[in-house]
Amino acid sequence: xxxxxxxxxxxxxxxxxxxxxxxxxxxxxxxxxxxxxxxxxxxxxxxxxxxxxxxxxxxxxxxxxxxxxxxxxxxxxxxxxxxxxxxxxxxx
Amino acid sequence: xxxxxxxxxxxxxxxxxxxxxxxxxxxxxxxxxxxxxxxxxxxxxxxxxxxxxxxxxxxxxxxxxxxxxxxxxxxxxxxxxxxxxxxxxxxxxxxxxxxxxxxxxxxxxxxxxxxxxxxxxxxxxxxxxxx
Numbered sequence: 328x329x330x331x332x333x334x335x336x337x338x339x340x341x342x343x344x345x346x347x348x349x350x351x352x353x354x355x356x357x358x359x360x361x362x363x364x365x366x367x368x369x370x371x372x373x374x375x376x377x378x379x380x381x382x383x384x385x386x387x388x389x390x391x392x393x394x395x396x397x398x399x400x401x402x403x404x405x406x407x408x409x410x411x412x413x414x415x416x417x418x419x
Numbered sequence: 420x421x422x423x424x425x426x427x428x429x430x431x432x433x434x435x436x437x438x439x440x441x442x443x444x445x446x447x448x449x450x451x452x453x454x455x456x457x458x459x460x461x462x463x464x465x466x467x468x469x470x471x472x473x474x475x476x477x478x479x480x481x482x483x484x485x486x487x488x489x490x491x492x493x494x495x496x497x498x499x500x501x502x503x504x505x506x507x508x509x510x511x512x513x514x515x516x517x518x519x520x521x522x523x524x525x526x527x528x529x530x531x532x533x534x535x536x537x538x539x540x541x542x543x544x545x546x547x548x549x550x
Binding site: 375376377378379380382383384386387388391392394395397398399401402404405406408409412413414 | 444445446447448450451452484487488490491494495498508509511518520521523524527528530531534535537538539541542545546549
């Protein structure tokens with residue numbers, strides 16, 4: 328039964344690697360992310376958001392919804408550790 | 420005794436630096452996540468030098484657990500406030516202050532900082548007091 332798990336995991340990993348071969352190279356200046364989205368962020372972030380730090384402007388303003396998901400994930404992590412490890416026994 | 424004295428002197432400065440990194444996320448590297456972890460490390464320094472009971476005596480663990488959800492509530496609350504005022508969710512342009520998008524980003528960074536601080540202290544406390 329363990330060999331079946333290994334085969335399924337290996338097949339899933341190979342499919343993921345095969346899917347990632349079609350992506351553009353790292354640092355390609357002609358990729359869609361570098362030719363549509365990045366010039367807009369670089370040129371207009373100070374004018375539109377009046378936040379000098381470009382990273383904070385993208386993280387908190389343009390992609391604010393993703394940052395809400397990140398904060399919820401950190402909260403869920405603390406909650407999971409609390410549920411497993413906190414027994415409630417009084418120790419004096 | 421030397422360790423206790425030095426740590427007692429250093430903890431306030433670490434807290435001030437953590438708050439500085441949170442509030443200056445707009446102009447220098449930093450922001451909510453980084454400053455939150457620095458602020459949490461000041462509480463961990465207190466627990467390491469004085470003992471976990473001293474940390475439990477000063478900050479009740481129920482308050483810290485309640486603070487983990489307060490940060491996320493603040494973040495989502497700003498979004499709902501923008502929804503109530505008439506714009507889309509998390510569309511800061513509608514807030515009635517000067518530079519609304521900058522102020523909105525600052526409030527959500529503070530919310531993220533509160534959540535990260537309380538989550539790190541809560542995880543540290545659970546790992547230490549489990550036997």
